[in-house]
Amino acid sequence: MDKKYNKYLNFTAVTVIIGLMLAIQFQTVREPIVRDTRDTWQMREDYLKEKETYSKLLQEIRSNEEKLAKYETERKQSKEQVLRETLEELKMQAGLTEVTGPGIVLSIEPVYEEILLGEDAPTISPDLLKRLINELNMYDALYISIAGQRLINTSVIRDINNETKIDGYSLKNLPIEIKVIAENMQMAEKLYNRMQASQSAEELFRFDNLRVNVSKPEAEITIPAYQDTIRVRNMEPVESDKGGS
Template identity: 60%
Template sequence: MGTKIKISMTAISIIIGFMLAIQFQTVKKPKLRDTRDIWQLREDLLKEQDLQSKLIEEIRSNEDRFDKYETKMKDSKEQALKDTLKELKKDAGQTKVTGSGIVLKIAPFEEAVLLNKRVPEVSPILLNRLVNELNMYGAKQIAIDGERIINTTVIRDINGETKINGRSINSYPFEIKVIAENIKAANKLYNRIQVSPVIDELFVDNLKAIISKPKESIEIPAYDSSIIIQYMEPVK
């Protein structure tokens, strides 16, 4: 009986010790709490609402296109295919577009130039963030230094150089052209991008963004390289 009692006491001690260890770890590493203030939460909520609105708009646009395609198919299959192909090329960025928008000129600070401070190339991370912000604020088409931004565009660092679709962006100043839905949307885009945190982040690299007033007509060039399509093949 004495041996059994010792074994039982040992087992109970191990269990209690294990539970205490778990409790100690829980106290030592409390659950992370969301420390964002009310304004940060409201800003994040606004971004999510904008994204939701954009997705709903895109769904409706595709539904409208499908309905138009079915209607045109009844009249002329060949013309329906031509019109659809034209629209798809426009959406893919393979045609130049003109519309209302703004122009951002990225240039070094004059003070940095006068003081011979090093002005690095604009980082691909910063450019990607800027593109994301513009899209979030209503941009429909974007071109950076004459390079059209499309869904498959890659902005990255290659051997120390910032490249867009494989082309280097290594001289200042350069322009970012942005087209919105209409002049009203362009005004909204202009007001929101001016107070965007990403504009302030340019200051760290001795750069500034000169944002033009909304313009009625801005032309953005077509994407002039081949588009590689993956995970898709023609159906017989």
């Protein structure tokens, strides 16, 4: 009886061991190791991008949580005050209020020494101006004005009758002054350094006999509010029976 029991026990142990080995082998075959072929710099770049995205998301979450907490705290005390502050914040984001903060001033002017005799003074093209604005936005510019005209999300820069205009305002007279406000003085310094080292901006403008001068960061730069009426299209109020009332 003991021999039979020992034989059965040994058989069971061998079966369990074989089963574990097969399971490990199956798992190894089923999930092969995928090697990361990216080099160190690419991985570092991807990591920094993901880290920056994560940081921005955290900031947005904290900002929204703070607003929710503020609404909850002041809901019974001062609903009107919170709504007024929200309205002012939205107006600022839309460009409807004057803003003051640290930033830089760019001046676009002709390179007179390179203009041939008899040629007309150069003008700035819409594409060239758009490229410059895109570069400023890429370097975290918060607010921008061009020749005293506030630039907002719906602003249009285009050629009308061979004349570059922003929201209908002419930009034919040089020099053109572009004011840029950054989040803080440190970001203004960073913006200044990047624009000083911007070869693309220098080369593009030089081709059209223009140059871009960048002033040193200033603690206080004032950008005017958007003057025209913002037209909202393809939107209508929600009826009470269709949306939450």
